Amino acid sequence: MKVGYKLFAEGFGPREIVEQAVRAERAGFDFVEISDHFHPWLFSHGHSGFVWSMLAAIAERTENIGLATGVTCPILRVHPAIVAQAAATTALLSEGRFTLGVGSGERLNEHVVGRGWPSATIRHEMLREAVTIIRMLWSGGYHSYRGEHLVLEDARVFDLPEEPPPIAVAAGGRRAAELAAELGDGLFGTEPDRTLVTDYREMGGTGPAYGEVPLAWAADDGSALESAREIFRFGLTGWKVQSELPNPVNFEAATSLISRDAMGDVFGYGPDPERHLTVVREFVKAGYDHLVLINAGPDPEGFFTFFEEELSGPIRDMVQMPLG
Secondary structure, eight states: OEEEEEEOTTTSOHHHHHHHHHHHHHHTOSEEEEOOOSSOSSGGGOOOOOHHHHHHHHHHHOSSOEEEESOBOTTTTSOHHHHHHHHHHHHHHTTSOEEEEEOOOOHHHHGGGSSOOOOHHHHHHHHHHHHHHHHHHHTOSOEEEEOSSOEEEEEOOOOOOSSOOOEEEEOSSHHHHHHHHHHOSEEEESSOOHHHHHHHHHTTOOSOEEEEEEEEOOSSHHHHHHHHHHHHGGGGGOHHHHTTOOSHHHHHHHTTTOOHHHHHTTOEESSOHHHHHHHHHHHHHTTOSEEEEEEOSSOHHHHHHHIIIIIHHHHHHOOOOOOO
16 A cells, blocks of 8 residues: 655645655655646635646655656647656656656646637547657657647657656546556546446556545644635535636635535544544545545644654555455
8 A cells, every 4th residue: 555645736835845745755655646737726725836847846855755746637738748758857857756647637727728628528539649649759769640639740858767657547437447547557536436446457457546535634623624625625526517617716616605514524634533544444445555645634744743643554554455
């Protein structure tokens, strides 16, 4: 069982994100996962730094902890050729500690370049072409490609690691799980959905399954739930909403009626370790073997101490449930 920490780049400035990564390594996390956004989810978040700059700084400030994007969309805002170059450089700077997480994106971040927002079917087709281009460029030499949606012309990535970084594909349903199994080296998920991981395995996926586990630590339940609502209420809207709304102000409006009690139905919260471990177990039962702990509480340092003292050992002792 591998345990990671979610660097919530929408809620903290770039320097604080780098410091949290350093602290996560000291706390004993196996890896950190960082979002790749242009906009934050909520206007009140107030941040959204450039992921590749933060990853470079984290690579230089840490020694052993793994790094991953969770996740990069390589189909509109950033061409897959640029993603291939950025990921290869990050793999070199981190000396092989980087995993490229990719997905079909959200309108929130991708509409900013004025290329429209395709249907989910088209986005999955584009993602397939993008992963093909990335792997092509990582093979060395010059390459050209002309797909139905994406074009590459006479391009080469000169600085390549000895081993290309693994690619983990985000999935919310069977179609994306199939893509992850076919083209990816791992799966990203955000819900304790056993069907998703089972589909991925049955379709030939053998890589790690990353699951984002929603937690909110605070010294009392009320503060934890209030912080979870303020920071992470967008997560309760569901993927069909998350992928379609265009701006943070829209998410502010769409989530205005989500209550603290609703957050408590999903999150492990407060000071009681067992309440957090109960949520973690749901992801383990669903088949995830790389658990990404999200802290939507008000005190990152308090959460790191809580992890060191109360969560790390019990989580690592959890036994992976067989799928079937």
